[in-house]
Amino acid sequence: MSTKRIAALGVIAVVGLATAGCGDSSDGKTAAAEKPAASSPAGGYPVTLENCGVKQTFTKAPSRVVVMNGASVAEVSTLLALGLKDRIAVNQQTYGMSEVPGRADAIKSLPKGDIKLNDAFDIPREAMLAQRPDLVLSTTAYGFDAKNGFATRDQLKQVGANSYISPQGCDQDTSGMTMEDSRTLLRDMGKVFGVSDRAEKLIADSDKRIAQVAEKVKGEKKPKVMVLFSNMTMGGNDFSSVVAKGIYNDILANAGGTNAFENAAKGSFADLSKEKVAAADVDALVVISYNDPDPGAYAKKLLKEFPQWTAAKNEAYVVLSDSIYLGPSNDVAVEKIAKTLHPDAL
Numbered sequence: 001m002s003t004k005r006i007a008a009l010g011v012i013a014v015v016g017l018a019t020a021g022c023g024d025s026s027d028g029k030t031a032a033a034e035k036p037a038a039s040s041p042a043g044g045y046p047v048t049l050e051n052c053g054v055k056q057t058f059t060k061a062p063s064r065v066v067v068m069n070g071a072s073v074a075e076v077s078t079l080l081a082l083g084l085k086d087r088i089a090v091n092q093q094t095y096g097m098s099e100v101p102g103r104a105d106a107i108k109s110l111p112k113g114d115i116k117l118n119d120a121f122d123i124p125r126e127a128m129l130a131q132r133p134d135l136v137l138s139t140t141a142y143g144f145d146a147k148n149g150f151a152t153r154d155q156l157k158q159v160g161a162n163s164y165i166s167p168q169g170c171d172q173d174t175s176g177m178t179m180e181d182s183r184t185l186l187r188d189m190g191k192v193f194g195v196s197d198r199a200e201k202l203i204a205d206s207d208k209r210i211a212q213v214a215e216k217v218k219g220e221k222k223p224k225v226m227v228l229f230s231n232m233t234m235g236g237n238d239f240s241s242v243v244a245k246g247i248y249n250d251i252l253a254n255a256g257g258t259n260a261f262e263n264a265a266k267g268s269f270a271d272l273s274k275e276k277v278a279a280a281d282v283d284a285l286v287v288i289s290y291n292d293p294d295p296g297a298y299a300k301k302l303l304k305e306f307p308q309w310t311a312a313k314n315e316a317y318v319v320l321s322d323s324i325y326l327g328p329s330n331d332v333a334v335e336k337i338a339k340t341l342h343p344d345a346l
Contacts, residue, residue: 047191052141052170054153056162061193062135064089066113069122070139073098073107074166074326078185080106081202081328082195090115090131092123096291099323099332118149125151133161135192140169164188166326175245175268179210179254179330182247186328206331210254213338216345217256223283223341224260225252226311230287230298230319235271242277244270248286251330255337256345257284282309284341285317288324295319316340 047058065084067076069092076093079085080103090113098104113131118124122143128136128151136156138144144153144163153163167181168174183203190199227248229241243249244265252259260282264270285302289295296319303312311317318340323333339346 045194047194049164049188049191051163051188052165054163056157058162058192061087062162063087064131064133065135065137066123066128066131066133067091067093068136068138068143069093069117069120070143071121072139072166072325073322074139074182074185075137076107076110077103077322077327077329078189082186082189082193082198084189084193084195085110087193089113089133090123092117092121095322097289097321098329099321099336100329103322120148122150124149125155129155129159132159136161136163137166138163138169139166140172141165142172164192168326173267174247174326175266177247177326178250179247182326182328182330185326202328206328209331210334213334213346214254214256217338217342220256220342220345222256222258223310223316224281225257225284225286225337225341226260226277226280226282227252227286227288227324230289230292230295232290234269237271238274239272239277240269242270242272243288244268247326247330248324251324251333252286252337254334255341257337257341278306278308280309282306282311283316284311284314286324286337286340287317287319289319289321 045059049056049058065079065087066089067079073093073095076088076091077098079088085106088110091107091110092112092115094107096104113127115123115127133156136151142148143150144165146152156163167184168177186199186203187196190196227243228239232241234240242261242264243259244261244263244267246268249259249262260280261270261272264272264276285299287295287299292298299317299319303309303315303317306312318336320333320336323329323336
């Protein structure tokens with residue numbers, strides 16, 4: 001998930017949404033890649049990777065991976081897509097639903113390590129070190145900040161553990177994130193675990209599906225789309241979880257749409273009043289569900305609240321969960337959004 005960590009975790013604490021069941025499904029092509037990786041890595045070692053200014057060497061594929069929460073599922077989903085479930089010793093990422101068949105259940109079944117989480121809903125320093133990891137994944141640099149009570153990258157190195165911060169997470173600013181960052185995450189994990197061939201195949205298959213959609217909607221009028229989280233509050237206004245910038249816009253562009261609120265904020269999210277939202281021209285809604293048990297109802301409520309929207313007149317909306325974030329399934333989001341925006345073209 002590419003929201004800023006503090007904002008997202010604050011929402012979890014305030015809203016306290018219940019975990020939902022498995023959500024809408026894709027055609028299963030991505031899920032087919034989630035078979036166990038070969039026991040002998042295909043890649044040669046040692047592998048050196050520079051990540052957020054830290055150069056690290058892997059002499060073999062990690063076997064005790066700890067995935068920090070970070071209000072994300074990007075890292076755990078990437079490992080699962082690469083067939084690396086058996087390498088995950090502890091996973092704190094959860095979402096409750098997924099567009100990829102079986103992924104939500106696969107994440108739910110991963111070991112959690114019986115860890116008492118800190119106030120940031122993540123793994124504190126001593127608990128982390130007690131897990132004896134050889135690789136720790138964090139969505140942003142926040143997860144390795146000593147001020148937040150976490151084990152630093154240096155402390156992890158002292159106990160023989162490498163660490164990795166996902167793309168755009170070095171400075172915790174996700175406003176410039178694109179689908180290329182999803183590819184980078186897959187490629188980096190492919191190198192680290194010696195399964196680059198599998199990573200490249202996932203990327204090629206995804207890029208092919210995205211290109212096919214983009215070609216079909218090429219030349220079509222680009223509807224203005226409002227992208228927001230269902231039943232979430234991140235600021236002081238009624239609509240504080242409206243997406244302005246980030247990977248969402250790259251996905252919208254490939255689906256033949258444009259963000260109606262792209263210029264409403266300099267960062268990833270806009271904090272908007274009801275009046276400003278009402279005055280906007282919205283052709284379609286993309287509602288992002290984060291553990292909301294009924295995001296469809298939220299979408300219908302918005303359409304009823306703003307009947308002047310073209311989106312309301314056409315009842316044009318789509319509900320997504322993990323596919324619209326950093327991760328291995330952006331092609332699914334592109335396909336689903338495009339079908340809503342350009343049903344005749346697809």
